[in-house]
Amino acid sequence: MTITDFPTTASGVRSPIPDLHAPSPGERALAAARFQLAEASRFLGLDDGMHHMLATPRRSLTVSVPVRREDGRLEVVQGHRVQHNLSRGPAKGGIRFHPATDLAEVTALAMWMTWKCALVGIPYGGAKGGVAVDPAALTPRELERVTRRYVNEILPLIGPEKDIPAPDVGTDEQTMAWIMDTYSANAGYSVPGVVTGKPTALGGSLGRAGxxxxxxxxxxxxxxxxxxxxxxxxxxxxxxxxxxxxxxxxxxxxxxxxxxxxxxxxxxxxxxxxxxxxxxxxxxxxxxxxxxxxxxxxxxxxxxxxxxxxxxxxxxxxxxxxxxxxxxxxxxxxxxxxxxxxxxxxxxxxxxxxxxxxxxNAGGVIVSYLEWVQNTQAYSWSAGEVEVKLRDLMENAYRAVAELAAERGLTLRQAAHAIGVGRVAEAHRMRGLYP
The missing domain is CATH 3.40.50.720 (NAD(P)-binding Rossmann-like Domain)
Structure with a gap:
């Protein structure tokens, strides 16, 4: 793989930054994610086709989520699930409940998750989900209804070998328990590996919460x-x-x-x-x-x-x-x-x-991976063992990023994206393009 320097203008400034003053925070996040990918692609010498493939989500699903409020009112909120890239393994990414969540934000977060998983060396692609709802404004029963209906809508996309959700902003281990139960009820048997960040009583990993x-x-x-x-x-x-x-x-x-x-x-x-x-x-x-x-x-x-x-x-x-x-x-x-x-x-x-x-912030997905491995093997590690594995993966990733940054005069962000994007591009090349 040919590596070239990050492009600069004649004045020594890096390549022009796109307009990041989009109307919504999600659109601004997506503009930032695309800019970071463009920089890494130029650094790695990726051709336009590869860059376009990496910039385009593999699948994006937007769904309507009706919820019956306690007073009998019916409200409809919007939910999303984006699978950005699957070249290195099944999709992995959290689900957030936040009123500002939109498709652009979820797409940006899924892209960042792809590079994150590759950077720390775990065999996942990136995904993300979200529902445009304020969990603080819902009763526990309303929140459960939103969660279960959203899961029913995205059911064709998720599964322990396809796409494994996890907690994010506005969701927690209780949310994951509802998702696991909804998926399992549809499958007809218990499927603990469909989510990570579950309660330990349902197969969650020690050490996942923090x-x-x-x-x-x-x-x-x-x-x-x-x-x-x-x-x-x-x-x-x-x-x-x-x-x-x-x-x-x-x-x-x-x-x-x-x-x-x-x-x-x-x-x-x-x-x-x-x-x-x-x-x-x-x-x-x-x-x-x-x-x-x-x-x-x-x-x-x-x-x-x-x-x-x-x-x-x-x-x-x-x-x-x-x-x-x-x-x-x-x-x-x-x-x-x-x-x-x-x-x-x-x-x-x-x-x-x-x-x-x-x-x-890769510690969460690292221990999510460890939880998923434990679920697939019907086995569990102690909190101390999880801590050691987490520390090893984090320190190894930091070392690789710091070494590349020092060697090539890059920022840590540039180096991290170069490694993450490079590993995904390499996996895609090795797999080839299905005709």
């Missing part, structure tokens, strides 16, 4: 150029990923000084008691109002003078507008696509290191 957060911690500690003792950390998005990432980083000796969620942000320069803050958030629903810290605006958190910034919420939070004010020397992406390509250029120009999402 796997993405553990991966963020591993990536951050690998990228730190100093001892973690006392290293200051700010976490944007104190949810499923961010809260545990903050806890794991604190456990490693870092000083978590600020966190935020949808309800607000808090800061304490001497360091937050992360365990107490998690308890407060679990009780009240937000970090807002935590007494042992000062209030902070969510925008200010991104611009704090800290050693490590962990954006762990949604896409597109670090932009060309605020990137010049980001003072963290290390940005570890716990969320998918939190940094726009424009912001990437600014951060790199200011000397910041960004550990990209397809590497930093």
């Amino acid at each position: 796997a993405t957060s553990r991966g963020v911690q591993i990536a951050a500690l690998q990228a730190l150029t100093r001892s973690p003792e006392g290293a200051t950390v700010a976490v944007q998005g104190f949810g499923k990923v961010g809260a545990l990432a903050a806890q794991y980083l604190a456990d490693a000796g870092c000083r978590v000084v600020a966190v935020s969620d949808a309800g607000g942000a808090v800061v304490r320069s001497s360091g937050l008691d992360v365990a107490a803050l998690r308890a407060h958030a679990a009780e009240t629903g937000s970090v807002h109002g935590y007494r042992d810290a000062d209030p902070l605006s969510r925008d200010e958190l991104l611009e704090l003078d800290v050693d490590v910034l962990v954006p762990a919420a949604l896409e597109g939070v670090i932009t060309a507008d605020n990137a010049p004010r980001v003072r963290a020397r290390l940005v570890v992406e716990g969320a998918n696509g939190p940094t726009t390509p424009e912001a990437d250029l600014i951060l790199a120009g200011n000397g910041a290191t960004v550990v990209p999402d397809i590497l930093a």
Whole structure:
């Protein structure tokens, strides 16, 4: 495979960035994902046909999901499932419930999942699903109805050998239990391997619940150029990923000084008691109002003078507008696509290191793979064994990315995409094109 340098203009600036000011966050995320693929394709010397194939989802399904509300009203929401690429194995990717979810966002997330799986060396292609609904606005029974009806609509696409969903924003192990049960009821027998991120009582893996957060911690500690003792950390998005990432980083000796969620942000320069803050958030629903810290605006958190910034919420939070004010020397992406390509250029120009999402948050899909393997073998590993396997895969992937970046003068994101895209392209070439 021929490798060439990333293209630059005469002034030394990388190739022009496409218009990233699309009307919806999903469309902006998809523009960013396509831009990253285009850069990697040029770096790898891929021809136009291969690039177009990699840019085009294998399958996209949009469905209507009717839900009967408790008061008798019937509402219809939209759901999606996108299988981006299957060259390296069955599709793998989460399902998110969020009111802003649309087909463009799901397509971008599926593409990023393809590169992520290839980068960390697990035999999956990328997929993603979503329903445009606010789970907080639904009762548990309404949420179950939405989940089961959505699964019935996408049933032809999913299966333990075809496409294996997992939790994402707005979904959890209970959602996966409903999906498993719905699929199993249609199959006529129990099929635990159809989803990952299940409760352990249904075949879920030990260590899965905090796997993405553990991966963020591993990536951050690998990228730190100093001892973690006392290293200051700010976490944007104190949810499923961010809260545990903050806890794991604190456990490693870092000083978590600020966190935020949808309800607000808090800061304490001497360091937050992360365990107490998690308890407060679990009780009240937000970090807002935590007494042992000062209030902070969510925008200010991104611009704090800290050693490590962990954006762990949604896409597109670090932009060309605020990137010049980001003072963290290390940005570890716990969320998918939190940094726009424009912001990437600014951060790199200011000397910041960004550990990209397809590497930093890969812990979740790694342990999902381990769960799937356990299900297919009717076997289980201890939490310690899962931890060792997770750490090995994360550290090996980080090492490969860092070595390529150093060797070719690339950012970590450029190197990660070059490796991930290159492995998928190689698999496609080896399989050939079915006539």
